[in-house]
Amino acid sequence: MREKKLRNIFVNGAISADTIAESIRKHHTKKDIGAHSIFLGQVRADEIGDQQVAGISYTAYEELALEKMYEIREAIFEKYPLTCMHVHHSLGLIAAGEICLFVFTSSKHRKAAMEACDELVERIKAELPIWGKEILTDESHQWKENK
Amino acid sequence: MREKKLRNIFVNGAISADTIAESIRKHHTKKDIGAHSIFLGQVRADEIGDQQVAGISYTAYEELALEKMYEIREAIFEKYPLTCMHVHHSLGLIAAGEICLFVFTSSKHRKAAMEACDELVERIKAELPIWGKEILTDESHQWKENK
Amino acid sequence: MNIKILLFGRLTELLGQSVLHMEDVSDTNTLAQRLSSQYPGLAQIKYQVAVNQEIIHGNKALTDGMTVALMPPFSGG
Amino acid sequence: MNIKILLFGRLTELLGQSVLHMEDVSDTNTLAQRLSSQYPGLAQIKYQVAVNQEIIHGNKALTDGMTVALMPPFSGG
Numbered sequence: 212m213r214e215k216k217l218r219n220i221f222v223n224g225a226i227s228a229d230t231i232a233e234s235i236r237k238h239h240t241k242k243d244i245g246a247h248s249i250f251l252g253q254v255r256a257d258e259i260g261d262q263q264v265a266g267i268s269y270t271a272y273e274e275l276a277l278e279k280m281y282e283i284r285e286a287i288f289e290k291y292p293l294t295c296m297h298v299h300h301s302l303g304l305i306a307a308g309e310i311c312l313f314v315f316t317s318s319k320h321r322k323a324a325m326e327a328c329d330e331l332v333e334r335i336k337a338e339l340p341i342w343g344k345e346i347l348t349d350e351s352h353q354w355k356e357n358k
Numbered sequence: 359m360r361e362k363k364l365r366n367i368f369v370n371g372a373i374s375a376d377t378i379a380e381s382i383r384k385h386h387t388k389k390d391i392g393a394h395s396i397f398l399g400q401v402r403a404d405e406i407g408d409q410q411v412a413g414i415s416y417t418a419y420e421e422l423a424l425e426k427m428y429e430i431r432e433a434i435f436e437k438y439p440l441t442c443m444h445v446h447h448s449l450g451l452i453a454a455g456e457i458c459l460f461v462f463t464s465s466k467h468r469k470a471a472m473e474a475c476d477e478l479v480e481r482i483k484a485e486l487p488i489w490g491k492e493i494l495t496d497e498s499h500q501w502k503e504n505k
Numbered sequence: 506m507n508i509k510i511l512l513f514g515r516l517t518e519l520l521g522q523s524v525l526h527m528e529d530v531s532d533t534n535t536l537a538q539r540l541s542s543q544y545p546g547l548a549q550i551k552y553q554v555a556v557n558q559e560i561i562h563g564n565k566a567l568t569d570g571m572t573v574a575l576m577p578p579f580s581g582g
Numbered sequence: 583m584n585i586k587i588l589l590f591g592r593l594t595e596l597l598g599q600s601v602l603h604m605e606d607v608s609d610t611n612t613l614a615q616r617l618s619s620q621y622p623g624l625a626q627i628k629y630q631v632a633v634n635q636e637i638i639h640g641n642k643a644l645t646d647g648m649t650v651a652l653m654p655p656f657s658g659g
Contacts (some may be wrong), residue, residue, distance in 0.1 A: 232379035235398065239375075239455040242403035247457075249396035251382065252582050255466065256389035269581065272513055272574055275558045300581060308386040310394075312582045319402065321479060329472055332582065340555075340574075341581025342514035354515045355580040399659050416658065419590055419651055422635045447658060459659045479659065487632075487651075488658025489591035501592045502657040 217277045218284075220298045225309035226251075234297060238317060244294050246321035248328035252312030254305050262347040266306040267355060272340040283334050291327040293318050298331065300341060364424045365431075367445045372456035373398075381444060385464060391441050393468035395475035399459030401452050409494040413453040414502060419487040430481050438474040440465050445478065447488060508536065508567055511574040519546050534564040536573060552577045585613065585644055588651040596623050611641040613650060629654045 222230075231249070238244055257264045284296060294317045301311040314331050318324040336357050343355035369377075378396070385391055404411045431443060441464045448458040461478050465471040483504050490502035510525040517523045520540075530536045533554050541547045555574040556565050567573070587602040594600045597617075607613045610631050618624045632651040633642050644650070 228379040228383040231382060232375040235378060235457075236375040238400070242454045244400050245402040247396075247398035247400060249394075249398070250468070250472070251394035251396070252468075253385070253391050253394060253464075255392040270513065271581070272511065272555070272576060275555055275560075275574065278558055307389045310382075317400075321397070321399075325397070325476055325479075332468060332472075336582040337579065339581050340513065340576050340579055342577070343580040344514075354577070356578055357580045357582065417590065418658070419588065419632070419653060422632055422637075422651065425635055483659040484656070486658050487590065487653050487656055489654070490657040491591075501654070503655060504657045504659065 215281065217281055219277065220280055220300050221271065221273060221276075221302050222299050223301075223303050225301055225305045225311065226299055226313045227310075230299070231310075231313060231315075234313075234315060238295065241294060241317070243319055244317045245319050246324045247315065247317045248321075248324040250312070250314040250328050250332045251310050253310050254307045256307035257345075259345070259347055259353065262349050262351065264307055264345045265348050266304050266309075266346050267311065267343040268304045268346055268352075269300070269302050269311065270342050270344075271300070271302060276339045276341060279338055279340070280335075283331065283338065287327050287331055287334075290330075291316075291318065291323040293323055293327055296327065296331070298335065300335070300339070304346065362428065364428055366424065367427055367447050368418065368420060368423075368449050369446050370448070370450050372448055372452045372458065373446055373460045374457075377446070378457075378460060381460075381462060385442065388441060388464070390466055391464045392466050393471045394462065394464045395468075395471040397459070397461040397475050397479045398457050399479075400457050401454045403454035404492075406492070406494055406500065409496050409498065411454055411492045412495050413451050413456075413493050414458065414490040415451045415493055415499075416447070416449050416458065417489050417491075418447070418449060423486045423488060426485055426487070427482075430478065430485065434474050434478055434481075437477075438463075438465065438470040440470055440474055443474065443478070445482065447482070447486070451493065506530075506569040508569075509572045510536070510540075511572060513574065514577040514580075515550065516547075516552065516575050516577055519550065520544055530567055532564050532566050533561065533573060536567070537575075540575075550577055583607075583646040585646075586649045587613070587617075588649060590651065591654040591657070592627065593624075593629065593652055593654055596627065597621055607644055609641050609643050610638065610650060613644065617652075627654055
């Protein structure tokens with residue numbers, strides 16, 4: 212039986228542009244890759260009444276999320292001919308304008324990377340036990356709900 | 359009549375991870391953005407007989423390409439509620455493993471950015487007068503053809 | 506017999522804590538009913554239940570040492 | 583009358599240059615025929631034609647100073 216290796220997807224705080232660049236750079240040595248697809252979730256300063264969203268505070272049921280992410284990862288690799296897949300999600304308070312989700316897929320031809328990336332984003336939002344609390348400019352808050 | 363502003367999409371040489379990071383970073387101040395979709399084309403070291411692709415040398419009919427890109431840009435902004443759209447394509451010799459195409463779309467909700475990015479990549483490959491000459495490891499070459 | 510209950514999202518607010526313990530509770534339905542009578546707001550909130558890191562549908566028998574998680578709708582990403 | 587002809591991709595190889603000039607050529611079909619008789623390989627290559635940076639379909643009349651581009655299938659990205 213193959214060892215079931217849970218990979219951590221959680222990072223404390225926002226995901227920096229440098230982290231993304233470093234991840235892209237690491238793929239320059241993988242010369243069978245022809246296409247990368249990247250999705251970034253950025254915290255929006257939505258207007259809520261006369262307040263604005265200043266940031267979102269993320270919490271997760273980490274153990275279950277990593278189990279679930281393992282399943283999703285296996286299913287996506289089964290379905291698409293991918294070379295690589297990377298997922299990072301923030302925990303803690305992420306200010307508006309900062310990045311809280313980074314999904315990165317790579318493949319030989321573009322269709323696989325693009326479709327896998329789209330499907331991953333949908334499944335992450337629907338299936339991972341993560342909660343976002345929107346902190347408003349007056350320090351009140353409301354719980355985010357995914358559409 | 360609105361001024362028709364042609365934007366240059368061409369860069370000499372490969373597109374670096376730092377360029378991509380810088381472009382991502384510039385969007386942190388745009389707080390109505392919730393989603394970024396990025397496509398990167400990377401030069402593959404395909405096996406051609408007993409040779410490998412060492413790099414691709416790109417040339418373009420730049421004036422026509424920028425006119426065409428203007429049309430595509432207008433059509434995509436018409437079709438999808440995007441906040442931003444950026445396209446960069448390399449000219450000159452790009453080594454295997456390096457990035458030759460960078461397409462970046464941003465929107466409030468994820469569907470628009472994702473679908474616009476996919477459509478842009480398809481249109482760029484089909485409609486822009488750009489030619490890739492694959493340089494093999496023995497310095498022979500062959501002209502690339504998009505599938 | 507001791508069951509650990511993990512709370513997430515808005516449930517941590519409603520119940521004022523993120524971890525609870527409950528003695529002598531035979532199944533997840535009984536657990537939910539007891540919590541609802543203690544915290545009336547709970548009945549208005551939709552949530553999924555996981556037992557030992559596995560999401561369950563319907564009722565599930567509990568034994569000593571199990572962990573039950575109550576999870577309101579997800580909002581990651 | 584002078585027409586400038588731009589060549590791209592594999593056509594630059596076949597014709598050994600990337601810019602040509604042709605005198606007294608009334609339309610794009612005539613231009614293509616003349617080039618084909620001079621460079622027999624050209625008939626085997628599919629290409630699109632642009633006149634003054636606009637892709638044309640069918641034949642198009644030419645006047646002094648126009649630029650004609652011969653473009654084999656694109657392979658950007």
